[in-house]
Amino acid sequence: MFRWARSTDLRHDSVLSLRRQLCDTADSVSAAELWRCWWIAAQTNLRRNMLLLGSAPQEGGLGRVLAGFLANHWQSPATFSVQASHDGGEIKCTYDQLGTMPNALGGMEVVDLLGHAAAAIRPGGRLILATEYVVGPEKGGRGPDWRAAITASKLMFESCTSCDPVPGDPRFNSVWRRARALLVARDRRWRRLSFGLVLRKPYRTADLCDCKFRLSPSAERASIARLPAARVSRRFDRLLLPAELRRRAGFSLTELAAAFRTETDDATDLLNELACRDLIIPVE
Amino acid sequence: MREPTDLLMCVGPDDVHRLFPLALQLAATNLDFDGSVHLVGPDPDRITAIAKTIDCRGRRLFIHADQDVLPPAEASLAGWLRQQLIKLRADEVCQSRHIWCLGSDTLVVRPVQRTSVTRAGEPIIFYNRYRYPNPHLEYERRRVLSVARLLKVEPTTSYLLGDFIMDLTLFDRRHLMALRQYLARLYQNTSFADVLPTSIQTVAERRLFGEWTLYAVFVLDVLRFPAPVRNSRSRFVSQVHSEYDLVDDDAYGAAAIHFVSKAFEVKAIVAQLARRDLLESTDVPLGAFH
Numbered sequence: 001m002f003r004w005a006r007s008t009d010l011r012h013d014s015v016l017s018l019r020r021q022l023c024d025t026a027d028s029v030s031a032a033e034l035w036r037c038w039w040i041a042a043q044t045n046l047r048r049n050m051l052l053l054g055s056a057p058q059e060g061g062l063g064r065v066l067a068g069f070l071a072n073h074w075q076s077p078a079t080f081s082v083q084a085s086h087d088g089g090e091i092k093c094t095y096d097q098l099g100t101m102p103n104a105l106g107g108m109e110v111v112d113l114l115g116h117a118a119a120a121i122r123p124g125g126r127l128i129l130a131t132e133y134v135v136g137p138e139k140g141g142r143g144p145d146w147r148a149a150i151t152a153s154k155l156m157f158e159s160c161t162s163c164d165p166v167p168g169d170p171r172f173n174s175v176w177r178r179a180r181a182l183l184v185a186r187d188r189r190w191r192r193l194s195f196g197l198v199l200r201k202p203y204r205t206a207d208l209c210d211c212k213f214r215l216s217p218s219a220e221r222a223s224i225a226r227l228p229a230a231r232v233s234r235r236f237d238r239l240l241l242p243a244e245l246r247r248r249a250g251f252s253l254t255e256l257a258a259a260f261r262t263e264t265d266d267a268t269d270l271l272n273e274l275a276c277r278d279l280i281i282p283v284e
Numbered sequence: 285m286r287e288p289t290d291l292l293m294c295v296g297p298d299d300v301h302r303l304f305p306l307a308l309q310l311a312a313t314n315l316d317f318d319g320s321v322h323l324v325g326p327d328p329d330r331i332t333a334i335a336k337t338i339d340c341r342g343r344r345l346f347i348h349a350d351q352d353v354l355p356p357a358e359a360s361l362a363g364w365l366r367q368q369l370i371k372l373r374a375d376e377v378c379q380s381r382h383i384w385c386l387g388s389d390t391l392v393v394r395p396v397q398r399t400s401v402t403r404a405g406e407p408i409i410f411y412n413r414y415r416y417p418n419p420h421l422e423y424e425r426r427r428v429l430s431v432a433r434l435l436k437v438e439p440t441t442s443y444l445l446g447d448f449i450m451d452l453t454l455f456d457r458r459h460l461m462a463l464r465q466y467l468a469r470l471y472q473n474t475s476f477a478d479v480l481p482t483s484i485q486t487v488a489e490r491r492l493f494g495e496w497t498l499y500a501v502f503v504l505d506v507l508r509f510p511a512p513v514r515n516s517r518s519r520f521v522s523q524v525h526s527e528y529d530l531v532d533d534d535a536y537g538a539a540a541i542h543f544v545s546k547a548f549e550v551k552a553i554v555a556q557l558a559r560r561d562l563l564e565s566t567d568v569p570l571g572a573f574h
Contacts, residue, residue, distance in 0.1 A: 261441075
């Protein structure tokens, strides 16, 4: 679900106005910044009241980090706090200070940021992250290991059936090498690579005692268009669920466990995947 | 009085002089069964010569040739498929209602009680899950879809569960019999050979079929039998694919470990087990591997 920025992403006429709706920042914005805002908006379906972390440009090492928190996915703003170590010191951000997050984050700082952000998000809530790497022609300096940071945070990737290379993956190194080779060929000093991802805080069994879930609208729409069994295709792999889970009234964790004949902890694991794939939503 | 349970092991030519002696010894030591041991392979004489040196703790030992177990059409298939079909005919080889099925490259390194793999007397169907998203989970789901196509069923229960590859499994003979009857009705024949993929040369082709997956999809989605289902969390059976896995502590937390690659040296495997004190309870002739 996350991918590298393409210049074609910036051709949407609505991007600039969308950005103005989303964030109250200076008018002079870079192309990469526009892309991030457009991407975040597309991922979150948010229009207003989205909070973005990070701002000013940074050359060398990791560029800036922008993270959008869905307003209704956090714990209460009064208790919200994100911490990140920076330049040897520790920075604590409260709700009101989010816009002043440091821009350049190293490896351990990313782990800190994600770890604390994960603690602040409520179960089932999402963290939308967009960032960029600045690639220079010299070797080394690959930036933080996002994969390790995400693993440490215990957040889950959302909506992915396959992963593009993430910084920290072996596959990412080849992307990195290609980008650097291009710089050398064009005699340029540096180039930005942008990426973004959506992470979700998994539910624990204890979080789900009084919760009910039902098929998401997108899963219901796909259900209507489903193909006969003999033509199983990747397009509707997502819809292969027991019939009792497709009821409009929704289902509880206990009913999910019964449908798969598993114990409730195992069912929680299955439920988290369904939520990450946007197949189910909580019944309010 | 509880019913006896037999053990079936398929012994391929690549394993007979490698992990098979250790696998048999550890199974006899750590696996809770009181029936007979049935060993099936293409070279029964070699299997017999080795099996005779292993202390099976008083259990009766039966050795069968592949062609004695499989119909001619299936006996002529490639070894990889042949071993799978032998397991799917375990009820024709063994007598007990529940049958342990174990690969000869799979080591049962911790005691496994039958009560820990059954619930209310029914064998548990184990599956493995991975942090989502995971390419391996997607790979195994392709196998579920392929097997479901073969069974002409929608895998509404088994698809999400994902990975049923368990090189130690407790089969229920009733389900194995029902599976063959179902396929015979579906395809108007009684041989697996007519419905299986014809080529298994590539990784993509090999993911089209799998005996454990076929069994699980059949029980869960065709029979809709209320078999208990449990996430193994790689603690019942773990898979060691690479040199990296071979030294990774995670793999050695399981009750049984499947050493997938034939490139692993047996003495390297034994060294890893010994380092973690996983051979202490056995009378394994360690010297044979050093």
